[in-house]
Amino acid sequence: MSKSSKTSPYDSDLDAGPANYTPLTPLQFLERAASVFPERISLVHGERRDCWRQTHERCKRLASALQRQGLGPGDTVALLAANIPAHYEAHFGVPMAGCVLNSINFRLDAEAIAFILAHGEAKLLLLDRAFASVARQALAKMAHPPLVIDIDDDNVAEHPRIGFIEYEDFLRSGDPAFSFVWPDDEWRAIALNYTSGTTGNPKGVVYHHRGAYLNALGNAITWSMPAHPTYLWTLPMFHCNGWCFPWTLAALAGTSICLRRIDAAHIFQAIATHKVSHFCGAPIVLGMVISASETERRPFDHQVEIMTAAAPPPSAVLERIEAQGFRVTHVYGLTEVYGPATVCAWHPEWDELPPGERARLKSRQGVRYLVEEGLMVADAETLRPVPQDGVTLGEVFFRGNVVMKGYFKNAKATDEAFRGGWFHSGDLGVVHPDGYIELKDRSKDIIISGGENISTIEVEGVLYQHPSVLEAAVVAKPDETWGETPCAFVTLRPGLQTTADEIIAFCKSRLAHFKCPKTVVFAELPKTSTGKIQKFTLRDRAKALG
Numbered sequence: 222m223s224k225s226s227k228t229s230p231y232d233s234d235l236d237a238g239p240a241n242y243t244p245l246t247p248l249q250f251l252e253r254a255a256s257v258f259p260e261r262i263s264l265v266h267g268e269r270r271d272c273w274r275q276t277h278e279r280c281k282r283l284a285s286a287l288q289r290q291g292l293g294p295g296d297t298v299a300l301l302a303a304n305i306p307a308h309y310e311a312h313f314g315v316p317m318a319g320c321v322l323n324s325i326n327f328r329l330d331a332e333a334i335a336f337i338l339a340h341g342e343a344k345l346l347l348l349d350r351a352f353a354s355v356a357r358q359a360l361a362k363m364a365h366p367p368l369v370i371d372i373d374d375d376n377v378a379e380h381p382r383i384g385f386i387e388y389e390d391f392l393r394s395g396d397p398a399f400s401f402v403w404p405d406d407e408w409r410a411i412a413l414n415y416t417s418g419t420t421g422n423p424k425g426v427v428y429h430h431r432g433a434y435l436n437a438l439g440n441a442i443t444w445s446m447p448a449h450p451t452y453l454w455t456l457p458m459f460h461c462n463g464w465c466f467p468w469t470l471a472a473l474a475g476t477s478i479c480l481r482r483i484d485a486a487h488i489f490q491a492i493a494t495h496k497v498s499h500f501c502g503a504p505i506v507l508g509m510v511i512s513a514s515e516t517e518r519r520p521f522d523h524q525v526e527i528m529t530a531a532a533p534p535p536s537a538v539l540e541r542i543e544a545q546g547f548r549v550t551h552v553y554g555l556t557e558v559y560g561p562a563t564v565c566a567w568h569p570e571w572d573e574l575p576p577g578e579r580a581r582l583k584s585r586q587g588v589r590y591l592v593e594e595g596l597m598v599a600d601a602e603t604l605r606p607v608p609q610d611g612v613t614l615g616e617v618f619f620r621g622n623v624v625m626k627g628y629f630k631n632a633k634a635t636d637e638a639f640r641g642g643w644f645h646s647g648d649l650g651v652v653h654p655d656g657y658i659e660l661k662d663r664s665k666d667i668i669i670s671g672g673e674n675i676s677t678i679e680v681e682g683v684l685y686q687h688p689s690v691l692e693a694a695v696v697a698k699p700d701e702t703w704g705e706t707p708c709a710f711v712t713l714r715p716g717l718q719t720t721a722d723e724i725i726a727f728c729k730s731r732l733a734h735f736k737c738p739k740t741v742v743f744a745e746l747p748k749t750s751t752g753k754i755q756k757f758t759l760r761d762r763a764k765a766l767g
Contacts, residue, residue: 244407246430247437247468251277251313258474264306265495266479273474282395283314289394294319297341297413301325301356302349303481304454307372307388311347312467316411317401323413324459331358336422337415343367350380357383407431412462413629414556425629426556436559436623437468439592443564444528444550450475453491453500455483464501464560485513493519501528504538505748508692511541524548530561537685540580553586555646557625562593585659595620598652604641611653614661618643666756668697668705675736680707683731687724689717692746694754695738698763708763709738712746740766
């Protein structure tokens with residue numbers, strides 16, 4: 222704990238010590254949940270039911286077993302797994318041993334996984350056997366592969382074993398009475414998360430105990446979560462450590478409903494069966510819910526809270542889903558800020574507005590999280606804030622306790638990201654008169670046509686209003702006359718048809734004509750594992766159109 226020079230009587234002889242100062246860590250949330258609510262259900266997975274006492278014991282066993290394996294402070298433990306109990310347990314057991322958890326996107330190819338394991342210096346890999354094939358390929362590419370522990374999940378017994386021991390046997394080798402050592406410094410690393418790496422090798426984002434603790438509580442406060450929520454794991458736990466929700470749920474002694482397969486039928490079944498109160502997801506998850514068939518739906522008689530992020534959800538999508546018994550909270554963030562770091566904080570008086578206007582307001586990215594100290598939209602070079610006119614474009618910047626330590630073994634990228642004392646997001650937006658920010662595009666996605674800036678998000682918002690459109694993405698297409706023009710890639714709703722000319726005419730009735738797509742392509746949209754549309758792939762397709 223840093224101290225300034227003693228210039229006040231309030232500082233004299235009033236030092237931090239064991240009685241009044243402890244480094245912040247989310248690990249204490251698990252300890253408290255097990256102590257106060259030992260028999261409350263912590264995890265549900267198929268027929269399995271674990272209580273907080275059991276989860277606490279299993280995490281202690283994991284930490285003990287890791288230490289007996291020779292791992293300790295600063296060692297990286299990688300994990301490749303679906304949203305299963307072992308994945309949740311690793312969020313506590315790994316850092317309880319002093320290690321750093323590197324949860325890897327299981328949809329990556331072998332080359333990317335091999336890079337992450339090597340660059341992150343993983344000493345051990347916890348492997349869900351469903352992904353044994355790609356893991357084996359990745360390990361074969363490494364000069365010094367980590368040890369592997371197989372996780373036999375209920376539904377994947379047919380997959381091969383490649384590890385030296387199975388996860389449950391490994392836990393049995395650990396001490397259930399293990400007493401973990403509290404981090405001596407809250408700045409110690411707790412997790413390593415790799416960015417998508419769409420323009421080269423991914424960068425390793427390092428989280429610290431302090432940030433994980435604060436954003437876990439920030440989630441609960443921002444979402445007004447009550448004690449003992451029932452949370453459905455539609456959001457991958459590998460994505461920004463599940464937006465810090467593994468730690469949030471321990472803080473609230475909630476119940477995690479694990480979900481290996483994410484689709485409309487399983488979502489509705491879980492909501493109806495377990496009385497799910499909350500879940501998170503990208504707009505693709507909202508699309509699943511909106512477009513669910515009658516056979517996939519299950520009736521439920523309670524309101525379900527959804528937190529959504531990634532691409533800004535079009536107001537038309539928000540309006541449709543809230544008409545079906547769900548209430549949406551819109552957040553925004555990046556891997557570098559522990560997941561969500563802004564929220565479209567809702568004003569009760571907005572409830573009286575027409576549905577379309579409510580949805581338009583809710584589609585904004587909003588204001589900073591309570592635990593984020595600084596948020597601004599500013600000129601990318603001068604860092605001078607833009608006026609709050611809802612028009613002037615600038616880059617979104619963050620500052621505070623829920624910004625990453627930096628990029629692992631990449632000082633140059635860290636220095637660039639923190640230039641001027643702010644984290645540079647690379648996202649472009651405006652600030653409205655009420656102080657709420659609204660994203661307009663990634664800096665790399667903005668279309669400059671004839672010298673005019675075109676926000677792809679604005680055009681996509683109009684496309685989503687078309688009754689036949691299920692999904693839409695807009696990218697720049699090279700043009701000899703204008704430099705670039707908008708090209709729309711559209712997925713239609715099942716059973717509905719339209720034409721490119723009709724889509725263009727629809728946009729022209731709602732947008733300035735220079736902003737309207739000049740080209741429309743009907744196709745399935747390529748996505749990342751977290752539901753983000755891969756615009757770099759679409760840009761390549763647009764270039765190939767000639």
